[in-house]
Amino acid sequence: MTIRTRFAPSPTGFLHIGGARTALFSWAYARKHGGTFILRIEDTDVERSTPEAVQAILDGMAWLNLDYDEGPFYQMQRMERYKAVIQHMLAQGQAYYCYTSPAELEAMREVQRARSEKPRYDGRWRPEPGKVLPEPPAGGAPVVRFKNPTSGSVIWKDLVKGYIEFDNGELDDLIIARADGTPTYNFCVVVDDWDMGITHVIRGDDHVNNTPRQINILKALGATVPQYAHLSMILGDDGTKLSKRHGAVSVMQYDEDGYLPEAVINYLARLGWSHGDDEIFSVEQFCAWFDLDHITPSAAQFNTEKLNWVNQHYLKQADNARLVALVRPRLEARGVTVSALPALEAIVALYKERVATLNELADAAEVFYIDLHPDRELLHSQLSAEAVPALHELMGRFRDVTWEAQAIGAAIKEMIGKHGLKMPKLAMPLRVMLTGQTQTPSVDAVVALFPRELVLARMAQYLE
Numbered sequence: 001m002t003i004r005t006r007f008a009p010s011p012t013g014f015l016h017i018g019g020a021r022t023a024l025f026s027w028a029y030a031r032k033h034g035g036t037f038i039l040r041i042e043d044t045d046v047e048r049s050t051p052e053a054v055q056a057i058l059d060g061m062a063w064l065n066l067d068y069d070e071g072p073f074y075q076m077q078r079m080e081r082y083k084a085v086i087q088h089m090l091a092q093g094q095a096y097y098c099y100t101s102p103a104e105l106e107a108m109r110e111v112q113r114a115r116s117e118k119p120r121y122d123g124r125w126r127p128e129p130g131k132v133l134p135e136p137p138a139g140g141a142p143v144v145r146f147k148n149p150t151s152g153s154v155i156w157k158d159l160v161k162g163y164i165e166f167d168n169g170e171l172d173d174l175i176i177a178r179a180d181g182t183p184t185y186n187f188c189v190v191v192d193d194w195d196m197g198i199t200h201v202i203r204g205d206d207h208v209n210n211t212p213r214q215i216n217i218l219k220a221l222g223a224t225v226p227q228y229a230h231l232s233m234i235l236g237d238d239g240t241k242l243s244k245r246h247g248a249v250s251v252m253q254y255d256e257d258g259y260l261p262e263a264v265i266n267y268l269a270r271l272g273w274s275h276g277d278d279e280i281f282s283v284e285q286f287c288a289w290f291d292l293d294h295i296t297p298s299a300a301q302f303n304t305e306k307l308n309w310v311n312q313h314y315l316k317q318a319d320n321a322r323l324v325a326l327v328r329p330r331l332e333a334r335g336v337t338v339s340a341l342p343a344l345e346a347i348v349a350l351y352k353e354r355v356a357t358l359n360e361l362a363d364a365a366e367v368f369y370i371d372l373h374p375d376r377e378l379l380h381s382q383l384s385a386e387a388v389p390a391l392h393e394l395m396g397r398f399r400d401v402t403w404e405a406q407a408i409g410a411a412i413k414e415m416i417g418k419h420g421l422k423m424p425k426l427a428m429p430l431r432v433m434l435t436g437q438t439q440t441p442s443v444d445a446v447v448a449l450f451p452r453e454l455v456l457a458r459m460a461q462y463l464e
């Protein structure tokens, strides 16, 4: 059997982090088994679906490198197919027209509520052998309902949650076409999963309640029922449902915030799935290891600190030229002109060990290109009276020293020796004069990043 999975987002918002994890797991399952991964856009909610949201989903998938083998399919382009299946089901007696008006439904529910019963459709238009149906009202536009089995139960072995059972007696006769003829959500999903030959439905567990209805319709159609794996939700850092309140929930927001896509993938892979104690692994390893048995049925909790840690790992490993290509536009977006010197590549090479995000890398690089005005108070607190003559003399040495870290370091050491100072006495004010910061990589390496003239100019500003 060829594994066929799908990711079926509704384009009512951007691709959020939960959706991205669902996409990742569906994708990885197909990749692991040499199967097919399908992208299907469930855009039948015309009020809430937007082209921008479709684009955001495509952008998010592309950014994460989740490639699909088939699609994107759009449900709005498949209307004729759904309608044809509805006609077929009507002809087969698997579905029926129901003329109950909204007012009648409301009245029905009132009575049920008064009797403390669960509100449900009472089946008044459901054909049964020997039953006499009411006369259709003149001009009434009927909905189409699925003739759900009335006895027995629907049971499936969920690949994440184990056996789940629903009594058919609990399930209404679902409306599969509205009065205007348009098919409803659950019905479109069923026809698509059937037509697309989906073998494994991997999706959020907010769809568990839809599953028995979908299974019943699939069975009525004579379709093979796929296997289901319902993923538990992702909670926010604070243990509550992950929501917009938690800030960066759109996948593209992570791009903006300076995360590498491979870090987000690695992080998401561990969100509810595990492979022993492995925390850092490539996407190839993930595809080789991924299975549904090691998905935890309990909710996973988002942890920004851990994401930062993972991102830091990938930043350290990242190729310098690639980091330049990622950091440069961030600097330019801040209005910073990246000149040839100091070389951005040398800056990212030195700083990538110390930052958690690309934005922090851009922060570190920015000070090399702007007209820097270090905080006066900070500089005063670091610039001691005994350091001033040593720094003066150091400026002189900087004029003719070979311009590379080792020789620069030797010149600094020579000066602290000569003036009887401890290293920080010289290194700290130098750091602040050059970068505005006290925390930098080793000072000789930082000095060497700048062109000589720029170092002299920045020092001169405060010493002369």
Ligand code: GLU
Residues within 6 Å of the ligand: 007, 008, 009, 010, 042, 189, 202, 203, 204, 207
């Ligand atoms: N369109 C649904 C959603 O975005 C997913 C449906 C499914 O995976 O079956 O939640």
